[in-house]
Amino acid sequence: MREDLKRIREAAVEAMQQADSIDSLNELKVRFLGKKGELTTILKGMGALSDEERPLMGQMANEVRDEINRVLDARMEELRQAVLNAKLASETIDVTLPGRALARGTKHPLTLVIDEAKQIFMGLGFEVAEGPEIESDYYNFEALNLPKDHPARDMQDTFYINPEIVLRTQTSPVQVRTMEKKAGELPVKIICPGKVYRKDDDATHSPMFHQIEGLVIDEHITMSDLKGVLLAFTQQMFGKDVKIRLRPSYFPFTEPSTEVDISCVMCGGTGCRVCSNTGWLEILGAGMVHPNVLRAGGYDPEKVSGFAFGMGVERIAMLKYGINDLRLMYENDMRFLRQF
């Protein structure tokens, strides 16, 4: 019997280790360990053993069964793993193929710039104001210190609806409208993004374009505040290394007035084609609000002061996104719009 058990153990271990499928392993399990299996059959002969031998053989039979089970489990695990691996291998896909084409919507680049400007200025405590695009001559010109015969009206080619009504040539009319609405309240801190219109149409001018106006009025507002606010804006819009430069200029509604240049965002100021080798880009006009404009808005220039600025959104978008042709902005070519 001892010999039989030894033989069964060896035969079972060898057969199981060589089993090459889960099915054949299951068959071996039945063959050796099943109710009619070899081990069970042998154990049926236990009754014939002596009292001394029976416990020894019992113990040995248990050891053989455990050994066979161990081998069986290990082999079973190996075979299962192999089956899984084979299944996974058969499921391989080409992961370099493109993914599902979900529709990706885009904002117009001018909206992107306006959104960004709104975020920046809201962070600086500005509200967003609005006004009509078909505007009275009064708000567009006269209230901005530009009476009817003023030579500076030549600076702008105006679309007229009638002698008293124009398409606003700038977002500046919102200045006086806002002041009237605020009715003396302080501080006034607004930006006004929006469409403006000028009778000009060529490679670098569009008859409709966008501006962002800014206006701050309070006690003790200074030109240094103007510089600080514009620096904060341009560095957030174009990067923290951007420098600004102010040049004296003229606008009828500010005094002193200034043009504001930023260091070229393309070359960093060393000079390139975009900045005509000057290292500087003109991006906005600004100044201290003219006393006549403060008065027109119902504020006393002896008690408060303010600054205003205006910038072209197209210009900023072109610089920021490397757009070299203004016309792309209004053609709405999907190949252009889908890039944003």
Place this chain on the structure above:
Amino acid sequence: MQISYNWLKELVDIEISADELAEVMTRAGVAVEHVIPTNKGVTGVVVAKVLEKEKHPEADKLNICQVTTDGENKIQVVCGAPNVAAGQTIAFATVGATLPDGVKIKKAKLRGVESNGMICSVKELGVEIDKIPPEQKEGIVVLPEGTPLGTSVTEVLHLDDYILELDLTPNRSDCLSVLNVAMEIGALLGKEVRLPQPEFTCNDENIADLAKVTIEAPELCHRYTAKMVKGVKIQPSPFWLQHRLQCAGIRPINNVVDVTNYVMMEYGQPLHAFDYHELANHEIIVRQAKADEEIVTLDSQKRVLADDMLLICDGAKPVAVAGVMGGENTEVTDDTTDVFIESAYFQPTSVRRTSTRLGLRSEASIRFEKGINFETVLTAAERAAQLIQLTGGGTVVNGTIDNYPTKHERAMITLPMSNVNQLLGTEISNDEIKAILTKLNFVITKEEGDMLTVEVPAYRPDCSIKEDLIEEVARVYGYDTIPQTLPFGASSRGQLTEAQKIRDNVVNKLVGLGLNEVLNYSFINKNNDEKLNYPADDIRRNSVAILNPLSEEQGHMRTSIVPGLLNTVLFNHNRRNEDLAIFEIGKVFLLEGEITPEELANEKWTLGIALKGKSNATWQHTGVEYDFFYLKGIIEELMAELKLTNVEYRPCKDNSIYHPGRSAYLYINGQMAGVFGELHPAIAANYGINGHCYIAEIDVETIIAQGIRVVQVELLPKFPAATRDMAVVVEENVLAGDLERVIAENKGELLKSWKIFDVYQGDQIAKGYKSIAFALTFQADRTLTDEEVSAAYDKVLKALEAQYQAQLRN
């Protein structure tokens, strides 16, 4: 304004280069746009004399010349200019010389004859063709006899110079004068300015005996002065004068005309020279024109005048449009000997109106309309007399005419010095403030504590209030020196209004749904009214017309967002971008009656959507064809985003833009908020669009009026839901929306939600009928029994049967 750099150097000691000077001026507010060298690359061209000239044996038009550049050695050169002659002093390019555009002079053989150089014309020396005076137009330039041989010709012709091209802001019209620019530079560089001193010899006649000036319109002609020069020889001006005019962009004509232009550039004072003998009665009358009075101006154009225009007349006829242009009838000609020089101050707005209405902007009118220096009116006339005498001989007549009926005074401004730093945020000392103003020729007439009384120089009419003076201080102090600070004081809320937030939300949602934002002009062509087939009395036909449009295409303001979208669809189709899903949000402009400053147009924020073609395809899937329900899905998502729940869609059969069977009105809380659907094929054809196109127009104002909704969540159910399907057969013209309304009205306590999951029409159903299948979800705060669910189910079914004769399918 263009100015010769060397001219400025004659007036101020400038020790920096033209480029550096340009930078200094630009940073102080007088922008120099370009610095242009007048020597375009000329070297090795020297003064020479033609000793001999003989005809070329082989060529009719060529001459063989012997020239000398040192008076001793002969150089043989072949010359083709018709005017070359022995004895002339000429500009000779030696072998090795360079000319503009990189031309290099080499030894050559012309028809077998050796040529060692080239005799030059001014054009060949780089003078622009439209700046060449008449006598130098043909052939080589002939230099004055006695010009030292061997001298560089660029020196003789003053070509070693730079043009400063100024880009002046409208307030700095004082810089339309070289002297004023020199004073600006003097202030910026801290240098003295050397002003010209008119000096001349006079004869013993007096102008008062020779001419008479009467001002009949003193409110338009504030001052009229005159000088006379007799016995003048009309001839070309000297090269230095010609060069300075050429730098200023003016073509030299003859000495008298050139001098009037030169002094205009110098003083900013426009002058006019009359031929004294052409002035009837030798008198000048300054008066307003009569209506429709005519004059032929110097440019040979007949001008018809209005009665508020100012006219210069002699004893018989008009001789000039005051401040704008002189008349042809009294112009200086080659035969003129006696010259009457006018220098006047005309009222700026009047000149501006006249020149605008005549469509005639001249160098003179540009200066008068901004206001000239009222103190140098007479000085400029004297300066012209001096220069005419210098360039054309003759004698200056004694005395001056100076009628000055409307006196000007220098403006006075009081400036509290503390205001300077208060406005600029700087710490400029009072001494520095005063020093800067003084450098700029402002006169401090009084100083009391903080308060300055400042007299404005006569050439700075742009300065009238204290802020102007603060700007003067700031720009000389340097804008760069102003510190950078952020405003302090009461804090403010940086925020958007509710309307702005809602509009931004709409844009963000549509972008999230995969639509591309487009932006069209607000202008449209009026013919869109017909292309969109608006009814005759439609409000959208009441568009705002532009009085002076760029074109008919852009003649009106849009009353609908649709034309722009359709043009975008077409534009992209023509570029093979056939599939698109786009939106635009912007204003349309509606007129409700006459537009006045008090009642402007109704500007309505509007959302437009257009779908055409299909969604993206890949290797895995074909794209989804856009259809009505794709568009409606977008709108439903948008409504959900805006938390608008009381939304209804009603069939639209009466909108000319849309397919009458495939369009719907959008109602929010019972209020019409938009319309959408398939573009009517006739409209598509009008815009050249092939195939189906889907359009939506949504009134953003109505959405905004709903306010911002904040969602209140429903707690998640603790007990399982029961679902039952219900497929009902109804007549095919019954609307799903109506069935849903009945379900909603009969949902009771238990029916929580339902969804249409199938619509069928076909063989298995009687003709004229359709089946609509609903998935109903029942739920309560307990586990529902079958009986409860069935009862709720039956209630809905009964109601459908009762109202729409719905039959349960099967």
